Amino acid sequence: EKDILNGLPLNGKKVMITAGPTYEAIDPVRFIGNHSSGKMGFEIAKAAANLGAEVILISGPTHQTVANNLITVIPVVSAQDMYDTAHKYFKSVDIAIAAAAVADYKPKHVATQKIKKAESTLSLELEKTKDVLASLGQIKEQQFLVGFALETNNELENAKSKLKRKNLDLIVLNSLQDKGAGFKSDTNKVTLIDKNETINTFELKSKTEVAKDILNTIISALDA
Numbered sequence: 001e002k003d004i005l006n007g008l009p010l011n012g013k014k015v016m017i018t019a020g021p022t023y024e025a026i027d028p029v030r031f032i033g034n035h036s037s038g039k040m041g042f043e044i045a046k047a048a049a050n051l052g053a054e055v056i057l058i059s060g061p062t063h064q065t066v067a068n069n070l071i072t073v074i075p076v077v078s079a080q081d082m083y084d085t086a087h088k089y090f091k092s093v094d095i096a097i098a099a100a101a102v103a104d105y106k107p108k109h110v111a112t113q114k115i116k117k118a119e120s121t122l123s124l125e126l127e128k129t130k131d132v133l134a135s136l137g138q139i140k141e142q143q144f145l146v147g148f149a150l151e152t153n154n155e156l157e158n159a160k161s162k163l164k165r166k167n168l169d170l171i172v173l174n175s176l177q178d179k180g181a182g183f184k185s186d187t188n189k190v191t192l193i194d195k196n197e198t199i200n201t202f203e204l205k206s207k208t209e210v211a212k213d214i215l216n217t218i219i220s221a222l223d224a
């Protein structure tokens with residue numbers, strides 16, 4: 001197997017990827033989540049393995065499956081789990097790609113018993129989760145760090161400011177303007193922005209192909 005990997009562009013590289021949604025508990029039977037399918041992150045994992053990388057795939061709850069000797073899937077549930085797991089592996093990787101749709105807020109208090117139906121309205125107090133990607137940006141050394149940006153307006157400006165604020169090497173702007181792009185879809189339309197603010201816009205294509213575009217861009221940047 002080692003021989004087959006020899007010569008592949010990511011041979012000898014370790015890649016960490018976050019994928020999927022996170023679930024933030026409200027009580028023992030309920031959570032706050034989102035519609036992320038995990039597909040983009042899993043496609044990046046498969047593409048990276050096909051290029052010879054050893055992959056750590058940290059995934060929130062999804063229906064995705066993968067069977068590849070080079071990919072280790074580590075299932076997590078909450079943003080805090082994802083944060084802890086990402087920090088456990090980050091120091092040992094060469095490339096980290098945050099494709100997860102991490103919840104921005106979680107219930108401030110998690111009820112230990114199922115909340116009973118009572119009044120006509122119910123308020124939940126929410127507090128911010130930890131930003132996994134931003135925290136990696138703060139401790140980054142040699143790692144090439146990639147984030148995603150999901151924007152509906154002022155897309156380029158918002159993505160550029162996320163790139164700077166989180167200390168990234170590359171950001172993948174997900175265009176929601178186009179039908180067939182985004183969360184549940186099998187296709188995606190992305191714009192890649194590197195830290196020199198070089199902008200590369202791609203056509204709408206399958207997430208499998210988008211994953212290859214992202215990895216090829218990373219490989220070119222590492223070679224440069």
Ligand code: CTP
Pocket residue numbers: 018079098099100101102103104129130131132133134146147148149150151162
């Ligand atoms: N991200 C993360 N941890 C969080 C929130 C976001 O690691 N708690 C990562 C995502 O995986 C993505 C990037 O940060 O790679 C941007 O996520 P996005 O939701 O677009 O941006 P936010 O910084 O959360 O800001 P906002 O949702 O307000 O636009």
Ligand code: CA
Pocket residue numbers: 102103104
């Ligand atoms: Ca967010």
